[in-house]
């Protein structure tokens with residue numbers, strides 16, 4: 263049964279079959295605030311069934327050649343691409359992001375995740391060394407780990423889920439994945455393509471539900487030796503604690519409080535346009551979004567003025583509006599949390615340069631119940647302010663002047679996170695110096711969000727544990743063994 267009271271009803275996908283649930287969670291359309299689908303509220307029972315299916319399929323899938331696995335993954339990528347428009351519409355409705363963003367970023371990247379890992383799995387090599395004096399040679403082999411537990415967040419739903427599923431299955435693992443309970447729709451749609459793509463039953467299982475129930479059941483399942491998680495630092499801490507008795511392999515991609523450092527010799531035009539984009543893309547709901555902008559004092563006033571002008575053109579609209587740059591935030595609670603940060607900043611004596619409480623939001627009457635908010639720029643904050651220290655994960659960015667290179671490095675590093683930083687300067691020597699000193703897993707200079715999937719992705723400090731990306735994902739999703747032969 264797919265529909266009840268006109269609501270779309272999702273089912274778990276276990277062992278190649280759709281399995282209805284006994285309990286459901288309401289899922290909201292963020293652009294109206296109305297419930298539009300019901301998502302299974304799975305727990306131990308459903309997770310155990312999915313793990314059992316994955317474990318049963320593992321010997322068959324892990325013994326297939328990389329070429330065979332690759333062909334199936336490419337077929338799945340082709341099918342998602344064939345239905346790109348339906349996926350984009352669904353992602354936009356479920357998450358609140360603009361249809362344009364879903365169409366040009368989320369779904370194309372989900373397709374590319376499968377194609378990239380389908381290709382990269384064909385090109386890895388292992389090591390071999392000789393020990394002449396001992397008549398020994400050593401070599402390494404890599405084998406899949408087993409059933410991979412994959413847990414993803416709501417901000418880039420299919421994009422981040424496939425960023426985990428693709429390398430896991432390419433390496434020969436079988437998976438049980440749990441998307442965010444707030445954005446499950448596109449994962450469910452992808453399950454409908456599995457059979458046609460030739461994905462054998464049990465290789466990819468998707469269980470829907472909340473973190474505390476379904477997520478924790480997966481984290482604590484003894485037959486799941488590996489967990490790849492993307493989400494908040496607080497949840498990651500709980501996952502570390504809960505998985506500790508099992509000594510699981512963990513990869514944790516977490517939050518950020520990402521600085522942009524703008525030196526006076528920057529190409530301002532390009533820098534301002536890109537930094538508005540890096541602050542407010544996807545409603546500021548990307549872990550890599552800029553939320554602290556440090557501007558060298560000599561250009562601060564001009565930068566602020568021009569930045570506010572460009573921000574005011576960053577239109578908030580209903581997700582289907584092709585002229586909108588920003589849609590709705592994910593939930594009522596999240597909207598309240600993000601607005602709460604602006605309120606706290608005002609209480610601390612800061613100024614809102616544009617956005618929340620200063621400019622007018624223009625949303626059609628039928629969308630008044632949606633979770634919309636203007637892109638907001640805050641100035642006049644101390645480094646110790648919670649707006650400068652905590653991850654807001656919404657369309658709020660804070661701007662602060664600085665004088666010297668040493669000072670700005672210290673400020674940029676003065677938070678618990680260390681995910682992504684951007685540097686804007688034309689001085690190559692300065693780029694090398696500053697980039698080396700920043701405590702950040704990714705440093706973009708004179709650009710933002712340019713990703714070569716071959717290279718490591720991940721954060722330092724509270725932003726994560728481990729790296730994913732071409733070789734790093736291969737290493738995470740396989741076990742290595744060193745073999746020595748004396749001859």
Ligand code: NAD
Nearest residue numbers: 414415416441442472473477478493494497515516517549
């Ligand atoms: P979240 O931690 O609340 O939830 C993430 C996922 O974990 C969801 O599927 C959720 O159901 C599940 N979960 C929650 N509690 C759990 C538990 N106890 N055990 C197991 N699973 C549990 O995060 P969110 O609010 O969905 O996402 C926003 C966060 O994700 C932000 O902090 C953002 O920076 C981070 N993020 C990081 C990256 C990255 O690559 N570093 C990318 C995107 C988002």
